[in-house]
Amino acid sequence: MKALCWEGVNELSVEQVPDPPILNAQDAILKVLASSVCGADLHLIDGYMPGMRDGDILGHEFLGEVVEVGPGVRGLTVGQRVVVASPIGCGGCWYCQHGAWSLCDNSNPTVGMAEKMWGHSPAAVFAYSHVLGGFAGSHAEYVRVPFADHNAFRVPEALPSDSAVFASDSVPTGWLAADLCGIVGGDVVAVWGAGAVGQMAARSATLMGAGRVIVIDRFDYRLAAARENLGVETLDYTEVDVLEALNEITAGRGPDRCIEAVGMEAHEPGLGYAYDRVKQALRMHTDRPSAIRQAILACRKGGTVSMVGSFAGAVDKFPLGAFMNKALTLRTGQQPGQHYIPHLLQRMAAGEIKPGYLNTHPLPLEDGPRGYDLFKNKRDACLRAVFHPSAFHPAAA
C-alpha cells in the first residue's frame, strides 16, 4: 500500500510499504477514508519529539471502513464506518475503567523511554514516535487499530467523513480543554491558538455555558474562521497587547478560564542533544510568545488554566510566582477520546458542533508532503489538510 512516511527532520515522502496485518486478536484493519494533519505532527516532523525513526508512517486523526477484524473483536463488523481515538486504550486497566483512557497502562509496548522522560508512561498514541508505542499511522491506505472494540466508534450515517474525522482528535481535545476548565455559566474564557483544537475548544466552551469566548492567534484567516463559524471574539496578538486587551474586556479581572491550545514552543525532550536543538529552534521563534506563560499571567485570581497543546520535555521561565500567588489551577492531559467520542458524535450529528470547515484542504494521499507544507507554513489559508487514501463505497460493504 501507499503511506506517508517520516524520513528525517522535515523530510516526508509517500512510500510503498507492506499492508498492515492483524497482530493481536483484538485488532481491526481499516481502509482509511480520511486522515488529517495535526499540529502535534509538526513537533515530530521538525524533530522536537524524540523517538522518531526514518520510515515511520504518520497520521493519528482518522476515520475508515472496517475491512478485517481479529478473532477477539466483538462489536465491529466489516463494512462499518468508524472514527478512531488518537490515544490507544486497552479498556481493562484502572485508568481506562475510570474514563482516563489517555493514561492507559497497557497500550504502550515501548514504555521504557516514556518512563525515563516522564516517570511513567501514558497511553500509546497512533504515530506519535516510539516513545508512545511506535504504532504505524493512518496516512496510509490501511491502518491497524488495536483493542478495536474500545478505540473505534461507528459514525452516524448523516455525518460526512470529512467532518466526522475530527471526532478522532480535534473535537475531543477541544472538548477536554473546556471540560478541564470547569466552566460555570457566564465565565469569560480565553483560548490561545486558533488551530483546529483551539477552535473546537472555543466551541466547546460556548456549549458549556461560557459568557464570552475570546480566541487569540496571529493568523487573520484563522481568527476570521473562528468569528464566522463559532461567533466568538478574537484578538490578534501581533496587533494588541494581549494582557491589556483581556484586562480591558473583563474590566480588570482577567479571564476566568484560560485554554492553551498551542503546544511546545519551548521544551526539553530530556536528552542533551535534543535540548540543544530545541534551544536553537527557540531562537528561530523568538517572535512567538509562550502561550502557557501568557495564559498564567492573564488568568484571573483563583482561575483555571487548561493546557492541551503538546509538550514533551521541560520549559524555561515558567511563571511559578504568578501561578502560586494567584492561586491558579492548572489542568492538562491528552484527550481521553474514548470517554467523549460517542457523546460528541451525537452533538455533531445534531449540528451543535460542525467541524467540517476545518478541512480547508482535502487532498489525495500522494499530496501528503504538499499538505504538510500548506499546513505548517500557513499557506493558502490552510486550517487542516485531510488526506483521502481511499474512497468509501458503502454499497460494496
Next chain:
Amino acid sequence: MNGRTGLRMAAGAAAGVAVLAGVRAIRAAAHGPNGAHAAHAPGGARAAHDGGRRTYTRSITIYRSPREVYEFWRNLTTLALAVERVLQVEPLDDTRSRWVIDGPANTEIVFTADIVTDEPAEVLAWRAEDSPVPHEGRVEFAEAPGARGTEVRVWLSYEPPVGGLGAAVARLTGDEPDQLLREGLRRVKQVLECGEVIRVEGQPSGRGRLAERITELVDHRVAAGGRS
C-alpha cells in the same frame, strides 16, 4: 485438560512463577552473564551481589483482585498466555512440575520446580534445585489501597553460571534477568487486565528489512519499563 486435572496441574504450577521470573532469568543466565550485571544492577530493583548470587525484586500493580491474580499464576493454561518460550510443562505431583524451556542456540533447559509455600491469594514461593541455574523465588499478592487492584511483588534469587561472552549479547537484546522480570510482570498485567499482550513487531513502515530489525531490537530494549 479437564477441570480436575487442571486443578492438579495448577497445583504443580509454582513453576509458573518460575517461568515468570526465574526461568526467564535462567534463560538469560544461560547466555552466561558475568558479574557486571550485579555491579550495574538497576537501582529500582534491589539487586544484591552475595558471593556471586543475584537477587532481584520487582513489583507491579494489577487491576484485579489478589485471588484472581494468584489463581492466574497457579493455572498453567492462563499463565501460558503471558509467558513465552515454554516448550513443555508437566505436573509431577501436587507441588512439583517439570519444565522445558527454549534455551539459547536451540538448546533446551529442563528443570523441576517445587512449591515450598502456597498461601492462596497471598504468597507463592518455589525452588528449583536441579536446574542448570539453581534458583528460588517468591511472589506476594497484596490488595492495593483505594481499590486499585493487587500489588504484586516478586523476589528472585539465583546462582549465575560462570560468565561469558553471552552477557553482552544478552544485554544488547534485552535478555538480561532484570529486564526479563520487568517484562514478564508487564505481560502478566496485560493478559489479566486486557486479555492480550500488545504487539508492534510486524507493522508496516517505510524502512528496509535491516532498519526494521534494528527498530524492533531498540523497541524491545525499552519494552520492559519499570524503574531502572
